Structure formats: C-alpha cells, structure tokens
Amino acid sequence: MKLRLLTLLVLATSSFAADTSYFAKMIACDPKDEFFISQTYEAFLSLVAKREVKKEEIRFPARLAIRNDSGVILSRAFYISPNELRGFELFIPKDCVSEKDGILISTTALAVEREETKQGIRCLVLKRTEK
Numbered sequence: 001m002k003l004r005l006l007t008l009l010v011l012a013t014s015s016f017a018a019d020t021s022y023f024a025k026m027i028a029c030d031p032k033d034e035f036f037i038s039q040t041y042e043a044f045l046s047l048v049a050k051r052e053v054k055k056e057e058i059r060f061p062a063r064l065a066i067r068n069d070s071g072v073i074l075s076r077a078f079y080i081s082p083n084e085l086r087g088f089e090l091f092i093p094k095d096c097v098s099e100k101d102g103i104l105i106s107t108t109a110l111a112v113e114r115e116e117t118k119q120g121i122r123c124l125v126l127k128r129t130e131k
Helices: 031-048
Strands: 059-061 071-081 084-093 097-100 103-106 110-118 121-128
Touching: 031 059, 031 071, 031 084, 031 110, 031 121
Parallel strands: 084 121
Antiparallel strands: 059 103, 071 084, 097 103, 110 121
C-alpha cells in the first residue's frame, strides 16, 4: 500500500463546513521517504493484527527516528479533523535495529510486547521473537 493510499480525505460536514483546510492530509514526509514510511505503516498494521514482522521488514529514514539509550522510536502522526490526531509509533529495542545509508532496518523478527494509546496515536513496544 503506497502512502498515497494513506491520504485521509475528510469531507466537510455541517460541523466544520467553513474550514476547508482539512479536506485532505497526508502523513508528513518527503517524496524520497514515502516508500519507507509506507513500508513501516504496513508493518505496523501487521503487528496490530497480532502477526510478527520478519527481519528487515521494517525500514525507516534514520533522520526521522527518535533515538535513546534503549532503542529507537519510529513515529508519524496526522490530523483527520481540526482536533483529531491519529498516528502510529513503534519502539524497537536498540539491539534489533541497524542503520545503513541513512535507513534504519530491523535486524530480527519482531512482535508486540505491549500496546498503548496516547492522544489518538497507537504505540507498540516491540520485542525480538524467540525461534
């Protein structure tokens, strides 16, 4: 599924008919990052469906990731109406990801360890799957 398919079309209703700036919003990214954002979103959907993702299935631009001592956070958010935020966030442990040519790549199969929702953003903490 391409990111173009993730474009959210919000039709004006009587409650916000005067505000036409929310007709169409895309997950913010540069055209060169579109493939990787789309691929990460597909992995997110697989994880939400309780499936694991395979090694190297998650790829994300390193410059858009948040890093800390424990791992990396891959996150994108978008508004579906003036006050309604939606999005996804994946936390990947540091030892399960590597960087090559500015792209973070998962180095092992991953599954959901726990899930949270904050302000309309679904957050998944991932863990290495044991096989």
